Amino acid sequence: MSDKSKTKAALLHELARAEAEELVEQCVQQLEDEESKIVNELLEIRLLKKGEHLMRAGDVPTANYGIVSGCIRQYYLVNGEEKTTFFYTTDHSIYSLHGTSKGIPVKYYLTCVEDTSVTVLSYEKELELFERCPRLSTMSRNALKEELANFQEMLATHITSSPEERYNNLLTNRPDLINRVPQYQLASYLGVTPESLSRIRKRMVTAH
């Protein structure tokens, strides 16, 4: 294909890849030379379009993903209704859970709220990575601990708070989501109807 015949879409795709590669490059620079060489060798970049699924219920995961840019929504189908359970954005990792070694299919869907770029590290390559770079194994364990801490705290927060408090938490901790994500998906994530979310927002505007 000649340069001339490249469509605008293809150029944008290339641009997105270049940007993703640059962002990964910046992260990798914090590593030692030999480590960053190995990471670059094993890590792949995948570009997804808005609305595209990274995973569907029933799929058996084969890799870990890291969000470079964009936003991925996790949801479950409950009696035909999409229930949103998480939004993954930059620097979040998707470990795809139980699948690691057991080949258990996931029960959820992962779909792109925006055009999204992710790093892909297959479970096989992950093993290779940690064998060749033991120091990264420790870094990975610490990152996992942080992630676990976040989820434990999110679960606790979800149990102990009202929808209004949850919305407040969102405003404090992930303000970017408010404008990036459709309101009905935010409402589902907070466990309320879109109408209730609208009322909560109005009350907060009036209160401040």
Add this chain to the structure above:
Amino acid sequence: MSDKSKTKAALLHELARAEAEELVEQCVQQLEDEESKIVNELLEIRLLKKGEHLMRAGDVPTANYGIVSGCIRQYYLVNGEEKTTFFYTTDHSIYSLHGTSKGIPVKYYLTCVEDTSVTVLSYEKELELFERCPRLSTMSRNALKEELANFQEMLATHITSSPEERYNNLLTNRPDLINRVPQYQLASYLGVTPESLSRIRKRMVTAH
């Protein structure tokens, strides 16, 4: 103190320690000789009485804990009310997380529902352990992934399910809790009043 003067309580305490040591011994046997020697050297056992706190809001955690036997309840104080967010039982680990390297105080309480024995691995000794036993670092990372998977799934379940479905999940996944834990604590964990929990139970008995 002579054997004769030992009180029944002290004997029970010794028995609990011996039992805990035996259980830890069984786990450690799955390791290689050198590894199990190092684990035994670094791991401590701590016995707690029913009602005793392992941690209070404001404490800065200094160790990871593993539940050998018993049950530890995690709760938050919200406007003077205890909101239960988790029950740790045998084989659960308490990573206390954010504290690991940052010295951030926890916001929750950990208290014993029953007499409980835990393994204690201070953060310093954990570093030493993984330095001396690199294979355990990989095992630990995999265990962390499993734990993360569990919490991600619990969060998703909590978001997507009704209190009745949550009670059903509990019956399926952690049936032992139903009789071990006071009803008002279970109700708090499920996000309902004790009266609602009582109604849910009655409806389920009638339905089956």
